[in-house]
Amino acid sequence: MADRTTPTARERAAGHPVLIEARGLTKTYGDFTAVDGIDFDIRRGEAFGFLGANGAGKSTTMRMIGTVSVPTDGNLRVFGRDTRTDGVSIRSRLGVIPQDNNLDNMLTVYENLVVYARYFGIKGSRARKKADELLSFVQLTGRRDDKVDFLSGGMRRRLCIARGLINDPDLVILDEPTTGLDPQARHLVWERLFQLKQKGVSILLTTHYMDEAEQLCDRLVVMDRGRIIAEGSPRSLIETYVTKEVVELRFGAKHTAELVAIARRLEGIGRQIEPLPDRILVYTDDSAATFTGLAERDAEPTSIYDRRATLEDVFLRLTGRQLGADEV
Numbered sequence: 001m002a003d004r005t006t007p008t009a010r011e012r013a014a015g016h017p018v019l020i021e022a023r024g025l026t027k028t029y030g031d032f033t034a035v036d037g038i039d040f041d042i043r044r045g046e047a048f049g050f051l052g053a054n055g056a057g058k059s060t061t062m063r064m065i066g067t068v069s070v071p072t073d074g075n076l077r078v079f080g081r082d083t084r085t086d087g088v089s090i091r092s093r094l095g096v097i098p099q100d101n102n103l104d105n106m107l108t109v110y111e112n113l114v115v116y117a118r119y120f121g122i123k124g125s126r127a128r129k130k131a132d133e134l135l136s137f138v139q140l141t142g143r144r145d146d147k148v149d150f151l152s153g154g155m156r157r158r159l160c161i162a163r164g165l166i167n168d169p170d171l172v173i174l175d176e177p178t179t180g181l182d183p184q185a186r187h188l189v190w191e192r193l194f195q196l197k198q199k200g201v202s203i204l205l206t207t208h209y210m211d212e213a214e215q216l217c218d219r220l221v222v223m224d225r226g227r228i229i230a231e232g233s234p235r236s237l238i239e240t241y242v243t244k245e246v247v248e249l250r251f252g253a254k255h256t257a258e259l260v261a262i263a264r265r266l267e268g269i270g271r272q273i274e275p276l277p278d279r280i281l282v283y284t285d286d287s288a289a290t291f292t293g294l295a296e297r298d299a300e301p302t303s304i305y306d307r308r309a310t311l312e313d314v315f316l317r318l319t320g321r322q323l324g325a326d327e328v
């Protein structure tokens, strides 16, 4: 595995203890292996991400961390405790924000928080104070007495985040925090998560959005078909696996086979050429040289777009597939 960043003894002494330690973590369903012997460490205070396409095994891993699913094999320790035997104590320190909103639509925004607080033994004025604080944090004070049914998708998501924070968790787990949200709603959720990070709350999230992983994660693992195929900070992953720049070339309505043929002709104009169904990507450290190379080969793209490399490129490079694609 690339770029393993297990904390050293000095880091631990400096206040970076490992919050989650997974070794050979495996989950099978019958003959199917959803999570295939993965190792990772998550440290206190960091925002750690699992990036991968649909079906990569991210939610399955989160469910094991949340102690609602038992590993088939391997070891998983959360807050130093074994998830197989210490579920109750682990869950009391976790804030779990699942992929599907599981709010009570019959209750108001405020009631959803106060009722949930009871699961953690938080009652009376303490629960009311906490609920008001959290509504202010997720910017829903104005919707306090509305039924959940009347909220937009983004507001429900923020309410779920507030609910996940009711027990002042040491670690917040978010499964695809912004899937299905419009760009403005996504940014509002990101902003709240940034604030949590600044308060020193450790965050663990899954996503198949590379921009989300780049924005929020200090460190992440890339998951593919139940395995971890790369690990590091967003920047280090980009530096390790792809070039700084990517030139995207489009050639009108050409078929994949035609683009593959054009890509062959373009060999040498960058460090690597990647034909996709609708465009060709040229990974390059020198876009000016790439443009010269295009002219020399009489290639006439209908459009040229020069951009910074992203985690999407890392994923494509590592798997040969795009992040939006389902696992097969």
Ligand SMILES: Nc1ncnc2c1ncn2[C@@H]1O[C@H](COP(=O)(O)OP(=O)(O)OP(=O)(O)O)[C@@H](O)[C@H]1O
Binding pocket: 029, 032, 034, 052, 053, 054, 055, 056, 057, 058, 059, 060, 061, 208
């Ligand atoms: N209870 C189950 N029984 C059988 N197969 C399952 C079960 N839960 C998950 N799987 C399979 O395990 C694989 C990994 O699923 P998982 O939900 O962990 O992926 P994911 O990376 O979270 O994807 P998504 O982004 O779609 O949530 C998928 O092929 C899924 O169909």
